[in-house]
Amino acid sequence: MFRDRAKSAPRHGPEQKAAPGSGAALASGQVYSRRSHGLAEFFQCLGNQPGLSVLDWAGASQANVNFITSLGSRLYSEDFYQLLEMHFGPGDWYRAQQDPARAERFLAFTLEFAPGSFDGALLWDMLEYLAPPLLEAVLARLKKIVKPGGYLLAIFHADEHVELVPVYHYRISGPDSLLLSLRAMRTPAQLFNNRGIERLFRDAQALKFFLTRDHLREVIVRR
Amino acid sequence: MWKRRDEELSAKAASPPAPEPVREPQPPAPVKPSEPELPRGVAAIGKSVKIKGQIFSREDLYLDGEIEGTVEVPEHRLTVGPHGRLQASVKAREVVVLGSVNGNVEASEKIDIRKEARLVGDIKTGRIMIEDGAYFKGSIDIVREQAKPQAPQQPARAAAPATQAAPVPQAASVAANSPGEPKR
Numbered sequence: 001m002f003r004d005r006a007k008s009a010p011r012h013g014p015e016q017k018a019a020p021g022s023g024a025a026l027a028s029g030q031v032y033s034r035r036s037h038g039l040a041e042f043f044q045c046l047g048n049q050p051g052l053s054v055l056d057w058a059g060a061s062q063a064n065v066n067f068i069t070s071l072g073s074r075l076y077s078e079d080f081y082q083l084l085e086m087h088f089g090p091g092d093w094y095r096a097q098q099d100p101a102r103a104e105r106f107l108a109f110t111l112e113f114a115p116g117s118f119d120g121a122l123l124w125d126m127l128e129y130l131a132p133p134l135l136e137a138v139l140a141r142l143k144k145i146v147k148p149g150g151y152l153l154a155i156f157h158a159d160e161h162v163e164l165v166p167v168y169h170y171r172i173s174g175p176d177s178l179l180l181s182l183r184a185m186r187t188p189a190q191l192f193n194n195r196g197i198e199r200l201f202r203d204a205q206a207l208k209f210f211l212t213r214d215h216l217r218e219v220i221v222r223r
Numbered sequence: 224m225w226k227r228r229d230e231e232l233s234a235k236a237a238s239p240p241a242p243e244p245v246r247e248p249q250p251p252a253p254v255k256p257s258e259p260e261l262p263r264g265v266a267a268i269g270k271s272v273k274i275k276g277q278i279f280s281r282e283d284l285y286l287d288g289e290i291e292g293t294v295e296v297p298e299h300r301l302t303v304g305p306h307g308r309l310q311a312s313v314k315a316r317e318v319v320v321l322g323s324v325n326g327n328v329e330a331s332e333k334i335d336i337r338k339e340a341r342l343v344g345d346i347k348t349g350r351i352m353i354e355d356g357a358y359f360k361g362s363i364d365i366v367r368e369q370a371k372p373q374a375p376q377q378p379a380r381a382a383a384p385a386t387q388a389a390p391v392p393q394a395a396s397v398a399a400n401s402p403g404e405p406k407r
Contacts, residue, residue: 060359
């Protein structure tokens, strides 16, 4: 579906090479629906028992709040992208992320939780917007705050040769469906192939990949 | 009656055109106040007020100033206005946030976080509404109302509706102590 749209719609500019079929040509604010087997698997893995704690980096939205709390889970909501903008923008994000003092302040503000606070975390595609040193620090914190045996859902762009990728608002519209709306186009800090993702989560108990038709890799990570 | 009026009209049409009557300047249309109007029966703290301490209210409360401490409106609605800046833990039956709240919020019935609002803290509530554009950082605990256990069969007298309100711990409507500059 996205592939067709991208074919027919104009590119943003001659110098911008955007992810084909991944929503590069979507207008800001427009909403698209997509199936997400990763999401379905994530909640299936978490199980049905009430009282689970879920960290959601998509930012508070009625849809996500309703869906997660209707499962009886406790939601911790965080607009991770907005926090990145707040702490490292404007200007060169990735250079700012390499400043240890700023990175430390960001971590303290964003990921300061007791060990094992969460049973699961919805990271969406946020790991792609972290420069390598900060990415390592964030993953180390996640490892601490997500319980052993807990699950992460992360999304990665499958095309490794793009310069710009779409940053989305992720809204959960059903057990296996998402509503995506474009919030920005951004150069990612780094893009990962399967091997890169495996290296990223080398300490994980298990990884499960879902390659989707819209050139996004959904990955379930068992902590 | 209608006939006479018709005659008058035709007479007027026949006569030379009268000069345009000078219109009196109209008073300017009333300008809508930018501030939301408060319904009656709502206690209000204006945007130029700063309070440091405890606020307890037994009626609906509208806060548009700066508050540091605790706010309790156990049986009623608390509205944090667009200029309201709360550095406080909040307990109310219903909370509507249009401004900024930094602190934990407990709303026994519901919380409504409007566009442009900013809430940093943990929420415990029965229902939550978040408009797109609101900023929220914290946890959300939805407290499901427990099904009340079936009371044992009582005589008819006890079955009459009880209308007496639950006792309220304090009598003060709005109590603020030690006013001063909040930390900012």
